[in-house]
Amino acid sequence: MKYMNIHEMRQELVQLGGGAHALAIQILGNADDAADAVQDAVTTALTKPGAYDDRKGPLNSWFLRVVRNRCFDLLRRRRSSDMPVDELVDPAANPEQALEIAQRDQVLKQALALISSEQRQIIVLRDYLDLSYAEIADVLSVAQGTVMSRLHRARLALREVLKGHGE
Amino acid sequence: MANKTQRIDEHVGELLSGYLDGELTQQQRQRVDIHCDTCTECKKNLEELRALRESIGKSRLSEIDQDVWREMMDDTTVRTSRGIGWLLFLGGVLVAMGIGVYEFVIASSLGLVEKLIVGATYGGLAVLFFSVLRQRLIERKTDKYKDVEI
Numbered sequence: 001m002k003y004m005n006i007h008e009m010r011q012e013l014v015q016l017g018g019g020a021h022a023l024a025i026q027i028l029g030n031a032d033d034a035a036d037a038v039q040d041a042v043t044t045a046l047t048k049p050g051a052y053d054d055r056k057g058p059l060n061s062w063f064l065r066v067v068r069n070r071c072f073d074l075l076r077r078r079r080s081s082d083m084p085v086d087e088l089v090d091p092a093a094n095p096e097q098a099l100e101i102a103q104r105d106q107v108l109k110q111a112l113a114l115i116s117s118e119q120r121q122i123i124v125l126r127d128y129l130d131l132s133y134a135e136i137a138d139v140l141s142v143a144q145g146t147v148m149s150r151l152h153r154a155r156l157a158l159r160e161v162l163k164g165h166g167e
Numbered sequence: 168m169a170n171k172t173q174r175i176d177e178h179v180g181e182l183l184s185g186y187l188d189g190e191l192t193q194q195q196r197q198r199v200d201i202h203c204d205t206c207t208e209c210k211k212n213l214e215e216l217r218a219l220r221e222s223i224g225k226s227r228l229s230e231i232d233q234d235v236w237r238e239m240m241d242d243t244t245v246r247t248s249r250g251i252g253w254l255l256f257l258g259g260v261l262v263a264m265g266i267g268v269y270e271f272v273i274a275s276s277l278g279l280v281e282k283l284i285v286g287a288t289y290g291g292l293a294v295l296f297f298s299v300l301r302q303r304l305i306e307r308k309t310d311k312y313k314d315v316e317i
Contacts, residue, residue, distance in 0.1 A: 021228075128223055133185075
């Protein structure tokens, strides 16, 4: 059975937009390019809703895979994966909450910039988007059995970077 | 850093992450529970990883809110449906025009002079229409005040 209701799909995509954007930022290192990638993925999803088959898994992991593939297309086009550190967390901070959020997120974005793109992605998929290991395996196209070890290594790497940052 | 990571792996290692994420079997969970009861290092690691996980969950990695995505999706839907609408409309108009021209030139019983007069009239109207349309499109493209709401 294909995804029957385009309205339901739109609602789910609206919910997923922010998370997909966060993932795209980790790959592209740029909030604007990341928004373009998500918009392209949304256009693909809405113009070809038949491409999603709900027998093969939930919409979120399919959509995140589309976003990820779109990011890699953009990276290939750019022919450079150099990551501007300042862009890893979306810079458009709300002025009222700026101080607290900026301090916390500044540390995090600097730490994220120091681990690999694969590690950033798996951390965002699990800890920011709250995907299950099965869904993460689906998005990253890896064996489910390797997710826990990859994620653990990524967390240890991020923790060590954060500890180094605090010293 | 490498030594520290290695020491963690000698204990319950990646099971700590699986434990935090609720992805372990009951047996594995018990193993972690029992180990952490006696191993202060693993217990400390577990708490640190838990704190790390929470801080990432609370962070703002994307500032674009749902309204923006909703608007963007509306735009996408409108653009797509408008494109299909235009395609169907123009296709229909072209086919109708083709049939009309065929009927007028080949199939009608009018003489050559009448055909030329009628053809010139409709041809002139078409030229005027496309001329005005072209001008309007150019104006629309170059008008820097088009987004100003009065």
